[in-house]
Amino acid sequence: MSTLSIPSLAALIALCAIAVAGPTWQQELPPFDQDKAPLMIVLELARSMDATDVAPSRIERARQKVLDLSAVRKGARTGLLVFAASAHLVVPPTEDPALLALYVPALSPELMPHDGRNAAAGLALAKRVLHEADDAAGTIVFLSDGFDESHTDAFVRMAKESRHPLLWLAVGTERGGAIYLDGRDIVFGCVALAGVALVIWFYPRMRALVERGWRRWSAWSKVRAEGEFAAWRKLRKAENAGRMSRIVPALYRWMDANPRYPRPAQLCNIGESEQSDLKRLADSAIVQYRCGGCAE
The missing domain is CATH 1.20.5 (Single alpha-helices involved in coiled-coils or other helix-helix interfaces)
Structure with missing residues (x-):
């Protein structure tokens, strides 16, 4: 007669107990499916979301998660906003998943005006949208790969003051990945x-x-x-003074600096073709001093 060992006997008793209980198997529904309170999804659109450490990329996986959340929440309001250096509302809380499906595929980091990971701005906007949409408490879900350290204090402070439960779904791996241009x-x-x-x-x-x-x-x-210009200015200055003793030397210096006149300069070389005031000065000098080089 064979006997059962103690461990075998214990296993048999446990198996019989399970059979008597008649266990049933069913799929466990995710918590978002049963939550009818407003849900605000906050999606990061920083350039780091283009990394490919998770296939096909962080942003692709995050967009799919947004669509999955909205699909299981039919009949419950779900909204979406995005953030990088600043936060922007995409879809206010709505019961129509098709509205989210219309916008989500087009979301990418290239749409944001400036790069960054200002999660505090995203949280502030999500709280404001939920407050305007419903007085009851909602839920805020972040889909992000992190946030800037410079905004950590502001984010923690707002999270502690918020009456809305806050969840964070991390995207990416610790080792990171390549970002293609x-x-x-x-x-x-x-x-x-x-x-x-x-x-x-x-x-x-x-x-x-x-x-x-x-x-x-x-x-x-x-x-x-x-050169000629300086001599001409001095000649005009002497003429304005009205003293012939200054005019004649200045006139000679100007003629010496002017390439049109031969050297040595002679007043009689100033012909009728010159300016009338210049001809007048030369005639006055000739009459007064009787220029020795001129024909009489």
Whole structure:
């Protein structure tokens, strides 16, 4: 006669107890399916959500989670907002999952005006939306891969003061993943590289052009200060003084600096084609001093 060991006997008794109890098996429903209170989903759209450490990417997985949550909450109000450096409302709390399904596939980090992970701004906006939608307490669910440390204190303070339960569904892995550039980033990068190349090519040529222009301007300024222009200004100044003893030397100096007149300068070389006031000055000087080099 065979006997059962003590462990075998205990296992048999347990199996009989289960059979008598008649266990039933059913799928356990997620808690969001039974919660009819308003739910506000806060989705992060920082550039880090483009990482591919979870397939196909963090943002793809997060978008699918948003659609899953809205699908199991038919008849309950679900809203959606997004945040990066700032927070923006996408869909206010609604009982229609199709409305969320219309907007969610188009959400991406490229839509945000500035990159960042300001979760505090997302929490503040979610609280305000829930307060305006219903006086009863709702639930706030974050889908994010983290937040900036500079906003940690503000986030913790608002979370403690909130009467709405707060849940955080982390997206991504600790090791992180690659972030691939989109078309806009590639265009900006090409433009930046082209700008750098243009500066490298243009700078020496522009410098040579500026130096050549500076030399020409310096030469012109020197001629203006020491040549015909300076002599002409002194002649006009002497004429305004009305003293012939100053006018005649100034007139000679101007003729010496003027390439149109031969040297040595002679007042009689100022012909009828010159300006009338200049001809008058020359005639006055000739009459008074009887220029020795002029024909009488």
